[in-house]
Amino acid sequence: MENLGIDIKLLVAQLVNFVLFFIIFKKFIASPFIGFLNKQRKEEQERAAALEKARTIEASLTEKELALKKKMAAEVDEVMKSVKQDAVLVKEDIIENANKEADEIIEKAKKQAGEEKVTMQKEVKNSVADLSVLMVNHVLKEYMSDKEQKQVTARVLKNLDKNLLNDES
């Protein structure tokens, strides 16, 4: 062996060194490193799971948002429709009220005109009556003769109620 240049002692020492190195490496370097790698892998898996979960939640939220938007749009449409209907009703109501008020005003004006007409007619009739009585008064005063005066007195005396003064007193 020595002729082959192989030193048994050195070989054994190297072998022991290697074994020692292997044991030390395995115990103090490889195990923590593998543990660290495992931990990293696990964390990576957890992150991936969380990401997946987040994506799922995001998709769900997006779906919900879309549904909500659709629902809101439908509600807005419905509200607008309702508002339009209300507006039409209010408009019709306003027009109806305005027409009613106009009719009332016209009716009132007609009534007032009628009343004024009646009042004026009454006033004219009263004026005619006043004038007629005034004329008769004037004519009687100016043109009644003494004879006629006496005839009136005679008629009054003739028709005089005998109990007239007794009743009065």
Add this chain to the structure above:
Amino acid sequence: MRVDPELKKDLKTYLKKKLSDTHRVVTVVSTYPLTKIELATLKKNVPRLKDSVIKNEVDKDILGGLIIRFGSKMIDLSLRRELQNLKKVVYERT
């Protein structure tokens, strides 16, 4: 204020007499002075006037007929009154 009873009695007597005189005097208003015949007819037709003193007043504005006044009362039998009644009727009918 106390009033003397004698004075009170005199005042009462005076007022009674005056009231009696007032009731006895009857004023007849006409458009011309009434004749004695007309006054007699008036007295004849109204027995209450027999004991009264008739005072005749002339007022052309009554137009015709008579107005008899005694005390605070008045009986209007004039044409003016008739015209006023006519006016009322015309007013009521319009």
